[in-house]
Amino acid sequence: xxxxxxxxxxxxxxxxxxxxxxxxxxxxxxxxxxxxxxxxxxxxxxxxxxxxxxxxxxxxxxxxxxxxxxxxxxxxxxxxxxxxxxxxxxxxxxxxxxxxxxxxxxxxxxxxxxxxxxxxxxxxxxxxxxxxxxxxxxxxxxxxxxxxxxxxxxxxxxxxxxxxxxxxxxxxxxxxxxxxxxxxxxxxxxxxxxxxxxxxxxxxxxxxxxxxxxxxxxxxxxxxxxxxxxxxxxxxxxxxxxxxxxxxxxxxxxxxxxxxxxxxxxxxxxxxxxxxxxxxxxxxxxxxxxxxxxxxxxxxxxxxxxxxxxxxxxxxxxxxxxxxxxxxxxxxxxxxxxxxxxxxxxxxxxxxxxxxxxxxxxxxxxxxxxxxxxxxxxxx
Numbered sequence: 001x002x003x004x005x006x007x008x009x010x011x012x013x014x015x016x017x018x019x020x021x022x023x024x025x026x027x028x029x030x031x032x033x034x035x036x037x038x039x040x041x042x043x044x045x046x047x048x049x050x051x052x053x054x055x056x057x058x059x060x061x062x063x064x065x066x067x068x069x070x071x072x073x074x075x076x077x078x079x080x081x082x083x084x085x086x087x088x089x090x091x092x093x094x095x096x097x098x099x100x101x102x103x104x105x106x107x108x109x110x111x112x113x114x115x116x117x118x119x120x121x122x123x124x125x126x127x128x129x130x131x132x133x134x135x136x137x138x139x140x141x142x143x144x145x146x147x148x149x150x151x152x153x154x155x156x157x158x159x160x161x162x163x164x165x166x167x168x169x170x171x172x173x174x175x176x177x178x179x180x181x182x183x184x185x186x187x188x189x190x191x192x193x194x195x196x197x198x199x200x201x202x203x204x205x206x207x208x209x210x211x212x213x214x215x216x217x218x219x220x221x222x223x224x225x226x227x228x229x230x231x232x233x234x235x236x237x238x239x240x241x242x243x244x245x246x247x248x249x250x251x252x253x254x255x256x257x258x259x260x261x262x263x264x265x266x267x268x269x270x271x272x273x274x275x276x277x278x279x280x281x282x283x284x285x286x287x288x289x290x291x292x293x294x295x296x297x298x299x300x301x302x303x304x305x306x307x308x309x310x311x312x313x314x315x316x317x318x319x320x321x322x323x324x325x326x327x328x329x330x331x332x333x334x335x336x337x338x339x340x341x342x343x344x345x346x347x348x349x350x351x352x353x354x355x356x357x358x359x360x361x362x363x364x365x366x367x368x369x370x371x372x373x374x375x376x377x378x379x380x
Contacts, residue, residue, distance in 0.1 A: 009105075010098045017094030018087055025086040029079045036071065043067040104133035108140060120148040156318075168201040221258035223371060226268065226299045227290040229261075233269040234288060237276060245282030246303075248272070252290035255297035257368040259348040264368075267344045268299060270337040271364055275303035279361070296367045305361035313354050313362065317342040341366070 066074070107124055114122045123144060126137035172194060179190050234250045241248040257264070268288075275286040286303045316338045338354075341364075345352045350368035357363055 010095070010102055013098035013101070014091060014094035017097065018090030021090035021094075022083065022087050025083050029083070033075065033079075036075075037068065040066070040068050040071055043069075104137060108133075108137055111140065111144075115144055115147075120144055120151060168197045171197045172201075222261050224257055224259060224261045224264050226255040226257060226264065226297050226366075226368070227252055229265045229268040230272075230288045230290055230299060232265060233272045236269065237272050240273070241276050241286065244276060244279065244284070246276050246279050246284040246286055248276070248286045248288075250288045252288075253292055255290040255292045255299065256371055257297040257348070257350075258371045259368070263344045264348070267341050267366065268301075270341050271299070271301040271366070274337045275301050275362070275364075279303050279305050292370060295370050297370045299366045299368075300363065302357060302363040303361045304357075304359070307360045308356040308362060310356060313356050316354055316362075317352070338364075 104126055107126060111122055111124045123141045124137040125141065126134050128134060175190060175193055175197070179187075230250050230252070234248055238248060272286065272288060275288075276284075279286065284304045286301065289300045291298045291300075318339065342352050345366055345368070348368050350366060353365040353367070355363045355365075
């Protein structure tokens with residue numbers, strides 16, 4: 001918002017330093033003057049002197065005791081001069097001290113302007129011991145690091161999403177071009193192919209929308225039992241598991257947590273769907289278990305499958321990444337399943353752990369914060 005120009009912080013600090021020093025000087029002089037007045041007569045007094053300290057022999061030089069008016073004439077100019085000196089010292093010293101104290105703010109402001117121009121890789125890296133300015137600089141550096149990582153992730157995601165969306169659109173355009181040149185082409189086959197490609201585009205678009213919503217912290221929080229979500233997901237995907245010859249098992253204890261029931265059900269469904277699709281096929285097994293311990297609600301989904309390397313598993317949460325032997329099929333998905341799971345887990349304050357099974361396949365564990373014991377939801 002537009003603001004009227006005002007004095008700089010350095011100038012205000014300088015005037016504050018100088019004013020404080022001046023007030024202190026005035027107070028000190030006032031105290032000295034007050035105590036002097038207690039021992040100074042109203043008018044000047046001349047006391048006769050004696051000779052060699054003998055009061056019986058008057059005639060010495062005598063003693064002059066100035067009055068208050070005489071004392072003021074002698075004291076006021078010097079006090080005024082001292083106050084002027086204090087004011088000059090306060091202004092000069094305050095200006096230098098304020099500049100030294102505010103120097104870190106100049107570096108922070110420069111880093112802010114640099115970041116505002118798009119150079120997010122710049123860091124302040126303020127040296128010295130820890131204090132308020134260094135805490136501010138470190139917090140700003142941390143914010144820049146997170147912002148840089150987020151922007152880079154969004155750029156990669158946008159490039160991948162554009163590439164993935166371009167594929168079904170290009171296929172549709174090719175089919176339409178071929179159909180326009182070949183009037184005798186089977187219309188029903190063309191429509192079936194177009195419907196399949198269009199369904200994939202819709203599926204991808206819905207997944208992208210869900211991924212964007214998954215970053216938002218759900219509010220208000222609902223009480224959700226992960227064991228119920230696992231049972232519902234398993235019941236929904238049981239026909240797919242049977243069609244592929246995969247044994248789907250669910251077990252475990254109640255695992256209450258808080259968050260969005262819809263998003264947590266989507267998280268569970270994505271994990272079970274991935275475990276079914278990316279399996280060995282007939283004879284494969286998917287096990288879904290839930291536990292509650294140490295203030296956490298845990299959901300574990302493990303499946304049989306090909307042997308995976310740790311470096312390969314580490315890429316599974318990247319958007320549009322598919323694991324070994326994850327070829328496209330009628331249920332292969334769009335490569336956003338685990339990316340959505342990771343975003344939903346993060347939005348709920350949880351952690352996601354992916355580990356390859358020694359015998360082949362993948363084990364995925366989601367840990368979410370458990371609610372207070374009195375808030376546990378009732379099982380139906």
